[in-house]
Amino acid sequence: MNGTGARVAGAARRGAAYGALLGALACQESLTAPGVCPDYCPTTEIAVHDTVVLAAVTRDSSYRGYRSSWQATRVQVTSAGDLLSHAVVRFIRFTPEFYGDDGSVLAIVSTDSFVVSLPVQARSVGDSTLALAVYRLPADIDTLSSLAALAPFFDDSMLLGTVRIPDSLVSDTVSLVVGSEGFPTLVEDSLVAAIGVAIRSDSAAFVELGTREGSEWSRLARYVTVKVGDSTEVRTDARDAYLDGSVAADLAAAPAEALVVGGLPSARSILRLVLPDAIVDSSDVVRATLILPLADTVRGAVGDTLWLRADGLLADVGGKSPFVPPDPRDTRGLVGVPVGSGDPIRLDITSLIRAWRGNEKNPRSLMLWLRDEAQAPVELRLWSSRNAAAAPSIWLTYVPLPGEGG
Amino acid sequence: MRRVALLAVLLAAPSAVAAQSSVYGVLGLGLPGRPVGIQARAMGGGIGAVDPASPVNPAAVVAFGGLSAVTTMTSVYRSYSAGAQAVSGLRDTRFPGAVLAGPVPGTQLTFALSYVGYADRTFDVQTSDTVVLRNEAVAVDDRARSIGGVVDVRAALGWNPRPRVWLGAAVHILSGSTREDVGRSFGDSAYASVAQTRFAGYSARGVSVGTLVTPANWLRIGLAARQDFRLNTTASLFGIGDMDLPFSVTAGALMVPAPAVRVGVTGTWARWSRADDDLAAFDGGSAFDTYDVGAGVELGGLLLGGMPVRLGARHSTLPFSPTDDQPSEVGFSGGTALIFAGGLAAIDLALERVRRDGAGVSERAWQISVGLRVRP
Numbered sequence: 051m052n053g054t055g056a057r058v059a060g061a062a063r064r065g066a067a068y069g070a071l072l073g074a075l076a077c078q079e080s081l082t083a084p085g086v087c088p089d090y091c092p093t094t095e096i097a098v099h100d101t102v103v104l105a106a107v108t109r110d111s112s113y114r115g116y117r118s119s120w121q122a123t124r125v126q127v128t129s130a131g132d133l134l135s136h137a138v139v140r141f142i143r144f145t146p147e148f149y150g151d152d153g154s155v156l157a158i159v160s161t162d163s164f165v166v167s168l169p170v171q172a173r174s175v176g177d178s179t180l181a182l183a184v185y186r187l188p189a190d191i192d193t194l195s196s197l198a199a200l201a202p203f204f205d206d207s208m209l210l211g212t213v214r215i216p217d218s219l220v221s222d223t224v225s226l227v228v229g230s231e232g233f234p235t236l237v238e239d240s241l242v243a244a245i246g247v248a249i250r251s252d253s254a255a256f257v258e259l260g261t262r263e264g265s266e267w268s269r270l271a272r273y274v275t276v277k278v279g280d281s282t283e284v285r286t287d288a289r290d291a292y293l294d295g296s297v298a299a300d301l302a303a304a305p306a307e308a309l310v311v312g313g314l315p316s317a318r319s320i321l322r323l324v325l326p327d328a329i330v331d332s333s334d335v336v337r338a339t340l341i342l343p344l345a346d347t348v349r350g351a352v353g354d355t356l357w358l359r360a361d362g363l364l365a366d367v368g369g370k371s372p373f374v375p376p377d378p379r380d381t382r383g384l385v386g387v388p389v390g391s392g393d394p395i396r397l398d399i400t401s402l403i404r405a406w407r408g409n410e411k412n413p414r415s416l417m418l419w420l421r422d423e424a425q426a427p428v429e430l431r432l433w434s435s436r437n438a439a440a441a442p443s444i445w446l447t448y449v450p451l452p453g454e455g456g
Numbered sequence: 457m458r459r460v461a462l463l464a465v466l467l468a469a470p471s472a473v474a475a476q477s478s479v480y481g482v483l484g485l486g487l488p489g490r491p492v493g494i495q496a497r498a499m500g501g502g503i504g505a506v507d508p509a510s511p512v513n514p515a516a517v518v519a520f521g522g523l524s525a526v527t528t529m530t531s532v533y534r535s536y537s538a539g540a541q542a543v544s545g546l547r548d549t550r551f552p553g554a555v556l557a558g559p560v561p562g563t564q565l566t567f568a569l570s571y572v573g574y575a576d577r578t579f580d581v582q583t584s585d586t587v588v589l590r591n592e593a594v595a596v597d598d599r600a601r602s603i604g605g606v607v608d609v610r611a612a613l614g615w616n617p618r619p620r621v622w623l624g625a626a627v628h629i630l631s632g633s634t635r636e637d638v639g640r641s642f643g644d645s646a647y648a649s650v651a652q653t654r655f656a657g658y659s660a661r662g663v664s665v666g667t668l669v670t671p672a673n674w675l676r677i678g679l680a681a682r683q684d685f686r687l688n689t690t691a692s693l694f695g696i697g698d699m700d701l702p703f704s705v706t707a708g709a710l711m712v713p714a715p716a717v718r719v720g721v722t723g724t725w726a727r728w729s730r731a732d733d734d735l736a737a738f739d740g741g742s743a744f745d746t747y748d749v750g751a752g753v754e755l756g757g758l759l760l761g762g763m764p765v766r767l768g769a770r771h772s773t774l775p776f777s778p779t780d781d782q783p784s785e786v787g788f789s790g791g792t793a794l795i796f797a798g799g800l801a802a803i804d805l806a807l808e809r810v811r812r813d814g815a816g817v818s819e820r821a822w823q824i825s826v827g828l829r830v831r832p
Binding site for chain 1: 477479480482483536538539541543545546547548549578579580581582583587589590598600601602638640642646647648649650651652654691693694695696738778779815816817
């Protein structure tokens, strides 16, 4: 490098250093400012449009058989007449003997008592007489057992006892101590016990019990006297629920033009939507509300709320259509429907329709189902598109994309 | 090594973005850029008509003499008030120009390639309002943002047929784009927010001619004329469309009354009113003819290390207004230079205080500019 080139290179380096220093000092940008409208605001208008698409739903259908009460995370015990529902639980088999610390078999001298533990996870309020009546059921109950077949066993002759539900109890486990005579055929039944739980109250009420599919479930503890050497000791063991669910009265048939959601076994409904491409694909949908007129007043336990969900489908293959996995952070697509309501259900499906923009893979269909499926013998009955006067509709609020007429 | 140094200088000038931002940048095509180098900027633009680093007079490129490169950077700190609203703390940095020039071997020609900001259309405006949706009043917050502008890329040729008469011509390609974002968020969480983006494009052509005459050793006079043709615009969210660009004339003089003293004065008139009908069609504002008059003085060697002192002042008018009141701009500037390697390289510094008033707004800004000149 000659002298001149070295000086130029050195000058360039110093220049770059000065420039970089000044650039670092000045690099932060802050341009955001409140608009001085209208003179100094850019000429643009975010035009928000509102429209109700009346014939938005087509080929809507209901499918039943998704989940039975034996698969629910809770079961609801109710006292209402035609929505009567009892919980039934069959426990895991007890062992015929106990074992000592050294592994030796300890013979059971006598069975002293039992304790039935029931996890209460929700209850109706305002009834201080609310109690659970526990009955002994045949050990061979199964998923095909019905309310009619088990009705004779929900009789005082089979009553094991009652457990009061105090007003202060919101979610807790209640226990019932049962004497040794409570399960007189335990040995003959191969050490399998089963119980039924019914409501006792002066007014319509409900209690929800946890199940094996949920976080808490019923337990049956046994207290026995065993022979240990020349003496006896009291020992205890407990068995969890093996099979738990509910038996309930059959609901009256829904109207022919109605869609059903819920019930036992649970039903779901698929709605295929017909929406203008100019809105779905060429607009920013800021709010979309699915309006579902009820075909019947929402019937269920007094004070209860049914939670209706709408989820998009990955493919529309009828009853076995897979869901688009819902985002747990998105509270849209879920609405609470109080028992006794007769007003149309308004369900926010904004996220679902926004996801369809420019997406040709996912069908423009959604599935309606109850969040707490099969927990109670209740179902929503909605008018389908076959009832032209009360068909579902969609209320859309949207902003056309730039260059689109909207 | 000379090529490496020159390449380093050019690489230090990133892709073109226009000049400083302003609240007036929302209007029309944006805030017009000032095609002046840092030396001229420090002198109020007074030497613009004769300055080779200012892409105004194509004949002035002859003054480069040898292979040269110039690049500039400007940082702006500004505030404005409009009625009862006062906003401060706004700042941004731009790289408003660069020049690469040199003799065409074997000829009396000098070429120059340059870019300079033609119009800056950078703004970020937030507003709040209430709209009625589904029969209910809902609060909304809107944001309109534009980043970018139009750049003037010039290819000039200067010719010195005689020692005291220089001629020049240039073609200009005006090009640029703005990223435009509009967004709205609703006070009611039931409504999803809106965000829309579009990239607007701009293109136009222009031609300029000029002459530099040195009737005496202490006097140089420059004269240039330029015609820009119709601007084509695509896909803007903010309503701007095609528009006619101005014809402009620049005249100025540089005087050297003493060996270390330079005095310059330059004036430019531009016929921006050609765009008035276009503006009315899509913007609703007005376009006015503009003038820019600046004067400055450079006193060499007054500072430590022989650094010069440059001072200047200027007055100009702005082309776009939402009303019939045409905004104007007054600037006071100063600067100096760090000279290296016997003048083969230099860093020019300029500080300007700018005041813009008119059409209901008062804006104040400090502008710090840095330029690097290299003559390998």
